[in-house]
Amino acid sequence: MNSHPLFSLVAGLLSTLLMVSCAGSKSYPPLATVPEVNVQRYAGHWYEQFRLPNSFQKDGASAEAQYTLLPDQSLRVVNTETRADGRQKTATGRATAVSGSSNARLRVKFEGLASLAPAAEEGNYWILQLAPDYSAALVGTPDRNYLWLLSRQANLPDSTRQKYADEARRLGFNTTRLLYRPR
Template identity: 45%
Template sequence: MSDHSELSTVSQVDIARYMGTWYEIARLPMRHEPEDGTDISATYTLEADGSVEVRNRMRRKGEVDESVGRATAVDETASKLEVTFLPEGLRWIPFTKGDYWIIALDPAYTVALVGSPDRKYLWLLARETTLDEVTRNHYLAIARQQGFDLGPLIHTPHTGQPTA
């Protein structure tokens, strides 16, 4: 049983406008993203079947790591997605998808706040590698209002080295 109310998401996402590259500005710690990772980005590509290819990249110890997954919208709002990084032949296995809920999104689709309803995962994303302090604080305040503990928040370094 959760002690949180239902996580609020944006009312509607134009999934086509959401596609492209987003840079991680900050995140809560998670086992599949090492704390020493830098230059973290996610590139989303809309597929013919309506699903989204998710291509995550980061630099770690001088090397570029990449993982490729698939996201599907849970409903017609496209504000709640399920993401899996399992190999394609194993994606049918139950309980292997993560929640990717878009909590806040600016009208120009340049800043997004994404989290999971259990409040364990949170990402602040932007179309650029930096975000001004006022904007960053605004989105992090939304996360706090939604019940996220930002004590362990990691601010992602971007070194300017390409990951492509």
């Protein structure tokens, strides 16, 4: 696949900036994902329990995701954010498994302006922990800048949320900044 030279230059600069910005931070071993994900079981409705702050979600909002299995084994992704005033914002995209990851690392691309952002070859959605019954999933990015706890039920017990927050901290995520789903 041919890419535009300017895109290659920008992607290279962003990669360099990321490496430089991480150079002074505490180093952690590379993130491990779960060994395997059954995408048919992973498909369905998820509620965000907590996340690290990011530029594309409002701090006081709650989010839900609907993953629908497509015939090619990719997932249609529909994320819906409900803001404190009741307004909703929806983003639609597609998640495809990274080759050799047994579906534990996904490359998610959204439609619209978000489609211009490159999705890393190693994926931008890593499933780090997954409950055996697929009732909860800890998802993050390998640079540890993005993190979500997703569950099948709207509100998890505090002890369960804490267990996943503790695991995220152990993995090197800055859990002091976590934003929890409003109850």
